[in-house]
Amino acid sequence: MTETLTHFINGVALPGDPVGTSINPSNIDELVARYPKGDAALVDTAVQAAQDALPGWSSASPEVRSDLLDKVGATIMARAADLGALLAREEGKTLAEGTGEVMRAARIFKYFAGEALRRHGRTLESTRPGIDVATYREAVGVVGLITPWNFPIAIPAWKAAPALAFGNTIVLKPATPTPATAHALAAIIHECGAPPGVFNLVLGDGDVGRAIVDHPGIDALSFTGSQTVGARIAEAAVRRQARVQMEMGGKNPLVVLDDADLDRAVAIALDGGFFQTGQRCTASSRIIVTDGIHDRFVAALAERARGLKVGHALDPATQVGPAAHAEQFEQNLRYMRIAVDEGGRVAAGGDVLKLDTPGYYMSPALIADTDPDMRINGEEVFGPVVSTVRVKDYDAALDLANRGDFGLSAGIVTTSLHHARHFRRAVRAGMVMVNLPTAGVDYHVPFGGSRKSSYGPREQGFAAVEFYTQMKIVYTG
Ligand code: UN1
Numbered sequence: 001m002t003e004t005l006t007h008f009i010n011g012v013a014l015p016g017d018p019v020g021t022s023i024n025p026s027n028i029d030e031l032v033a034r035y036p037k038g039d040a041a042l043v044d045t046a047v048q049a050a051q052d053a054l055p056g057w058s059s060a061s062p063e064v065r066s067d068l069l070d071k072v073g074a075t076i077m078a079r080a081a082d083l084g085a086l087l088a089r090e091e092g093k094t095l096a097e098g099t100g101e102v103m104r105a106a107r108i109f110k111y112f113a114g115e116a117l118r119r120h121g122r123t124l125e126s127t128r129p130g131i132d133v134a135t136y137r138e139a140v141g142v143v144g145l146i147t148p149w150n151f152p153i154a155i156p157a158w159k160a161a162p163a164l165a166f167g168n169t170i171v172l173k174p175a176t177p178t179p180a181t182a183h184a185l186a187a188i189i190h191e192c193g194a195p196p197g198v199f200n201l202v203l204g205d206g207d208v209g210r211a212i213v214d215h216p217g218i219d220a221l222s223f224t225g226s227q228t229v230g231a232r233i234a235e236a237a238v239r240r241q242a243r244v245q246m247e248m249g250g251k252n253p254l255v256v257l258d259d260a261d262l263d264r265a266v267a268i269a270l271d272g273g274f275f276q277t278g279q280r281c282t283a284s285s286r287i288i289v290t291d292g293i294h295d296r297f298v299a300a301l302a303e304r305a306r307g308l309k310v311g312h313a314l315d316p317a318t319q320v321g322p323a324a325h326a327e328q329f330e331q332n333l334r335y336m337r338i339a340v341d342e343g344g345r346v347a348a349g350g351d352v353l354k355l356d357t358p359g360y361y362m363s364p365a366l367i368a369d370t371d372p373d374m375r376i377n378g379e380e381v382f383g384p385v386v387s388t389v390r391v392k393d394y395d396a397a398l399d400l401a402n403r404g405d406f407g408l409s410a411g412i413v414t415t416s417l418h419h420a421r422h423f424r425r426a427v428r429a430g431m432v433m434v435n436l437p438t439a440g441v442d443y444h445v446p447f448g449g450s451r452k453s454s455y456g457p458r459e460q461g462f463a464a465v466e467f468y469t470q471m472k473i474v475y476t477g
Pocket residue numbers: 148150151224247279280281282438439440441
């Protein structure tokens with residue numbers, strides 16, 4: 001079934017010439033949706049609608065906002081099976097991963113339904129007698145959300161839910177490869193009674209994103225995507241003093257020490273490296289292994305990687321789906337060639353797979369015996385391609401973990417309390433995972449990295465209020 005999508009502007013589903021196509025990466029002969037592509041003029045209309053809706057929405061009772069978010073969460077949850085299947089068809093993650101992501105999106109809305117009611121201001125004692133001092137948290141204004149294809153419902157949810165909870169209005173531009181999932185979310189938000197203009201969706205390509213970034217009516221920008229695009233957005237935002245928050249790439253190290261439980265270490269690496277086809281900014285893409293466990297670990301991980309069932313996202317037996325789109329697929333294969341040319345040894349996978357349906361399938365790849373300076377250890381691949389580096393001890397592992405431009409998530413697998421505690425403090429990353437995969441985070445906990453991975457206040461959980469509100473300080477005499 002091919003859906004025809006619309007924009008959503010000022011409470012109206014706005015059709016257009018459906019020139020864009022969303023393709024099922026598990027079967028590229030299948031069209032998931034056709035969609036219209038917006039332009040700068042349409043972004044301007046959407047921003048205008050969001051500006052007009054702002055006074056009403058930001059001053060509405062928090063109960064009104066909470067009720068909307070709760071209803072959106074419940075509706076997503078009730079339709080999790082269908083939405084999960086749509087997501088798996090459009091993005092290529094497995095049905096279980098797709099449904100899990102939909103449930104995450106639902107729970108994010110429910111969490112922020114609670115946050116909307118919470119009191120985020122403070123009262124302070126004045127140094128002057130008879131004066132009251134209080135801080136309030138007010139909406140920032142119209143927020144522009146630019147979201148990636150790898151979490152096509154959870155990331156729009158984790159930006160939109162706090163934005164709405166705290167009284168902002170929204171213009172969302174979802175990633176080009178996954179418009180149908182974002183459209184389904186927008187339709188639910190409207191169906192649940194969002195007032196016209198509170199939540200606007202503009203579909204399209206990079207020019208829509210740029211029009212949002214450069215629009216003087218957008219007060220804040222939240223972006224998740226590549227570092228290159230993010231750097232440009234930050235510059236443009238700072239130039240016109242718009243608030244900006246960005247989540248970008250990672251080259252997340254997973255350190256495996258000699259004293260680790262081997263089976264556990266392998267299971268953690270398998271999950272962090274290959275699940276969701278490695279298409280997570282938090283993926284464990286470089287594994288740093290100490291000498292004493294190295295050979296056993298690499299052999300066991302290679303064997304498990306070879307055993308993973310790659311297939312159509314909707315086949316319940318599939319463990320690893322296809323790459324989400326052609327460009328990503330080519331990038332995975334390009335990095336395979338780069339790694340081999342630089343001297344890496346392919347311990348498993350990396351082959352293009354011809355299955356029953358034509359899709360972007362490759363076998364999960366483990367590239368062993370790599371040198372820390374190889375490009376495969378510095379650049380984000382965003383696919384099921386994992387490298388290993390051998391080091392002599394913990395100190396060398398930590399040193400390597402701290403190299404590179406990124407600093408999103410870092411993991412360690414060890415039974416040593418001493419090393420786990422030291423790593424937690426000394427590793428340069430926004431998130432540290434001890435005996436857990438670097439990817440896979442809770443929906444109610446702050447999220448974000450350091451260095452080139454993130455910029456601006458943290459997303460999610462109790463931290464989301466920082467970005468989506470501005471503080472007003474009131475003295476009363
Ligand atoms: C996760 O690891 O559960 O785009 C979430 C991404 C991240 C989210 C990862 N912003 O991959």
